[in-house]
Amino acid sequence: MNHVHLQAMGVVCALGMGAPAVREALFSPSFAGVVETDRYTAGRPLHLGVLPAEVAPLDGAPLRQRSRNNAVLAAALAEIRPQVDAAIARFGPRRVAIVLGVSTAGVEEGERASRMWQTEGRWPEGFDYALQEMGNAAEWLAGELGTCGPAHVISTACSSGAKALISGARLLNAGLVDAVVAGGVDALCEFTIAGFSALESVSAARCNPMSANRSGINIGEGAALFLMGRDAGPLVLAGWGEGSDAHHMSAPDPTGHGAVTVMQQALARAGLAAGDIDYVNLHGTATPLNDAMESAAVAQVLGAGVATSSTKPLTGHALAAAGAIEAALGWLTLVDNPSGRLPPHWWDGAADPALPVLHLVAPGESLGRAPRHVLSNSFAFGGSNAALLLGAA
Secondary structure: OOOOEEEEEEEEEOOEEOHHHHHHHHOOOOOOOOEEEOOOOOOOOEEEEOOOOOOOOOOOOOHHHOOHHHHHHHHHHHHHHHHHHHHHHHHOHHHEEEEEEEOOOOHHHHHHHHHHHHHHOOOOOOOOHHHHOOOHHHHHHHHHHOOOOOEEEEOOHHHHHHHHHHHHHHHHHOOOOOEEEEEEEEOOOHHHHHHHHHOOOEOOOOOOOOEOOOOOEOEEOEEEEEEEEOOOOOEEEEEEEEEEOOOOOOOOOOOOHHHHHHHHHHHHHHOOOHHHOOEEEOOOOOOHHHHHHHHHHHHHHHOOOOEEEOOHHHHOEOHHHHHHHHHHHHHHHHOOOOOOEOOOOOOOOOEOOOOOOOEEOOOOOEOOOOOOEEEEEEEEHHHEEEEEEEEEO
8 A cells, every 4th residue: 555645735727726716616516617718719719628817927937937837837836835835844955856747838928929930020038948848847846946856747648647646656655755746737828729629629619528429628727736745644645557558649549458457557556446436537538539438448447336527528628737637626526525525527418329328427416425535537649548546544
């Protein structure tokens, strides 16, 4: 049994700015989350998981780190800053690691700079290409916190945020550090939306996971950060699984072999059986291939009776931040939730007869008791798969 604890959590996403707001919206009987906007696609309204409030710019940071992506990360950090500072004071800056999942970095700023170059033949004053480097977020966070331990970014698309927590657990278990600040961040930008649109994966309407009418994803943004350590905290990262089935560049293995493997690994590492899982946060992108693969894999490993939902209609698919944000929703499900309220599955109710029947959580549904274990799935391009198994301490 593992002894990696999640000691503090901060989150910002389409559901709210901070854990209390996210909790209220998550368990609300009325829908909140993705909204229709053409902010990033002029003349083409899409449903996107945009933050409900703007984040404060990082005016005090070096120019090469003043991205909106880092500002979103700063908003999540603010919730756990006292606990992180206390860990640094206790263990020293060399014994605190930073591991983040990132995919967009400063691409939005790069888009603006490129437009200026095209129209005016010059770059914006102070623009630095390094703003777009994946490692920029970890570099900013280390500088902001004053740490000098390991600091790196994982960029495996939609599994990045989950893999950041797994990497943090490995650093702790190897004795290389005494605390880890781990999570994920991604900010919306035109480039990302255009890329997924080119793959014909974006739905103009609100995404509809597991429905016969599902037609693609809603892209989102946000950040979630955790302080991880060996001392007891509200949650235990009881188990995890990760792998790469390398089936296809963008399509999942239709057999679900990779998904089955990582869920089985998570159960084995935690020493738990399928019946011990109270709730599964599905990757649930609402694309035809992902939902078919995942529903079959969950039914095979956990059975059709376990409570499941996709929260992507609420948050949007926040890409590299998705696994971390959904782990934060797992935290809210397990901590201070004595009646066992469960994240609802918002969809049109039109079941796809080609998919295994899963227990999809209805709005307002609860276990009637405090939950003990939550499994969260994250699946990415190239068959990069991850599963996190969270347990109440």
